[in-house]
Amino acid sequence: MKKVLFLDRDGTLVLEPHDYQLDALDKLEFYPLVFQYLSKIVQEFDYELVMVTNQDGLGTDSFPEDTFWPSQNAVLKAFANEGIVFQDIVIDRTFAHENQPTRKPGTALLGKYFGGEYHLSKSFVIGDRITDIQLAKNLGAKGIWMANDPSLGATEISNSAEALDDTIALRSTDWAEIYQFLKSAQGRSATVKRTTKETDILIQLELDGQGKYNNHTGLGFFDHMLDQLAKHSGCNLDIKVEGDLHIDEHHTIEDTAIALGEAFRKAVGDKRGMERYGHCLLPMDDCLATAAIDFSGRPWLVWHCEYRREKVGQMPTEMFHHFFKSFSDAALCNLYLKVEGDNEHHKIEASFKALAKAIKMAVRRDVNSRELPSTKGVL
């Protein structure tokens, strides 16, 4: 599904003229840094751009068309020259007192975006008036409020700014900050493809997921454990492995661990705003598993798990140490695992579930924070 940035024009892309009507080229002044950061937004993220603007009385004596188009066309051309192209431009021409549903915050001109093709809850309205925020609410989107003058538009809506608090994702008048915010709002994900003469692996990981999984390694019990990892961490995990199982299980398990660790290392990114540490003490019938993780940027494994059986399903139990060691090496995380109990299947499953819960805690992130969880300044 497509995501949209609904962009107000006056006060957002260009500065609002003193008389609130951009009807002459000498009144055209672009918003500071808008080219630099909107250009990065277009290049780095996956949004459709839609300009939504109220132009009061356009086409009437108070705002003749021929005074509007020269500056509108200059705006569009200047943005296009920087690679910033609007997929749709929606202009309402009515006055506020007419209370038309076509005028922001009304959505009558935006019907096509409700059609199911668009992910409105992941879309944003960026604008300088509280009516832009009300539009975000009416669309089921979030608002970024560039409130240089918070009183603008206040008389056109019945809600107060406080009542729209849940819709305001960010309040900022700075395009650099808006870019950083949108960067944080992107889901963290990674795709890792790893092909050797022994295995061919494709992993897709979404950290900010819903615990969905689709794992096929050729080893039933291993798939079951990887499914637990996804389900209880809240990450979405899709793993496809073609391994040399005609030899044995070793390469398939080891290489999946390496690729999975690499996927986590890539997906956590610069770790800004992230918890970093996670831990869990997890019971399962006769067993108690402890897992703790630190996405520290360094590998380490502390291992207090012993097994009596040689295999569970098709998996040699010695391979669990190897799996977690390889994962920790590739993810660059410290990992502590301990399990007590009698049933070997339970012990292993409890370990994976405990690790999943620890990962869930560690990767939790405040998208509004740029704080690095380290006093060292690098992680």
Ligand SMILES: [Mg+2]
């Ligand atoms: Mg505006």
